[in-house]
Amino acid sequence: MMQIGEFSRKTDLTIDTLRYYEEVGLIRPTRTTGNRRQYCTADIDWVNFLKRLKKTGISIQHMQRYAQLRYAGNQTIPERLTLLQEQETQLNIIMAETQGNLDFLHRKMILYREIQAKSSSTPNPPKN
Structure with missing residues (x-):
């Protein structure tokens, strides 16, 4: 599991973009007991798919x-x-x-x- 900063670096998306993607329902990170976002490696694949899909227009x-x-x-x-x-x-x-x-x-x-x-x-x- 990784927090938003590391996930941002691994997906090459800004933290603001990741928060926006969550707000509009494109991604659904899990939350820690302290309410921090957590991402797994499968989320990286999903975000890469979304990025590629976006390139299709x-x-x-x-x-x-x-x-x-x-x-x-x-x-x-x-x-x-x-x-x-x-x-x-x-x-x-x-x-x-x-x-x-x-x-x-x-x-x-x-x-x-x-x-x-x-x-x-x-x-x-x-x-x-």
């Missing part, structure tokens, strides 16, 4: 729902799977848009390279 509301379902137990796996599938759909849309933007840039770069090649092979007119 998922909303805090969906993260909260996912956390509620996780804490409710394995009978909620179908609903958790649905949440992940919905986020996958969103990421696929973003990837398609990003690929379209990359294709646009590549076409423009090809055009500019062609113009450069033509202008470097054509002698420059004399300067007056």
Whole structure:
């Protein structure tokens, strides 16, 4: 078991962020008899999962729902799977848009390279 300072260092999240995550229901640390937060190594894995989930662009509301379902137990796996599938759909849309933007840039770069090649092979007119 570890207290919040050590947990903060191991998860690379600030203490304020960890307190916020607890406030909104994303994490549920146990408490000592003195009411200090305690975390275990499984909590590190959970926070790392949350950090990765956040990188997918998922909303805090969906993260909260996912956390509620996780804490409710394995009978909620179908609903958790649905949440992940919905986020996958969103990421696929973003990837398609990003690929379209990359294709646009590549076409423009090809055009500019062609113009450069033509202008470097054509002698420059004399300067007056």
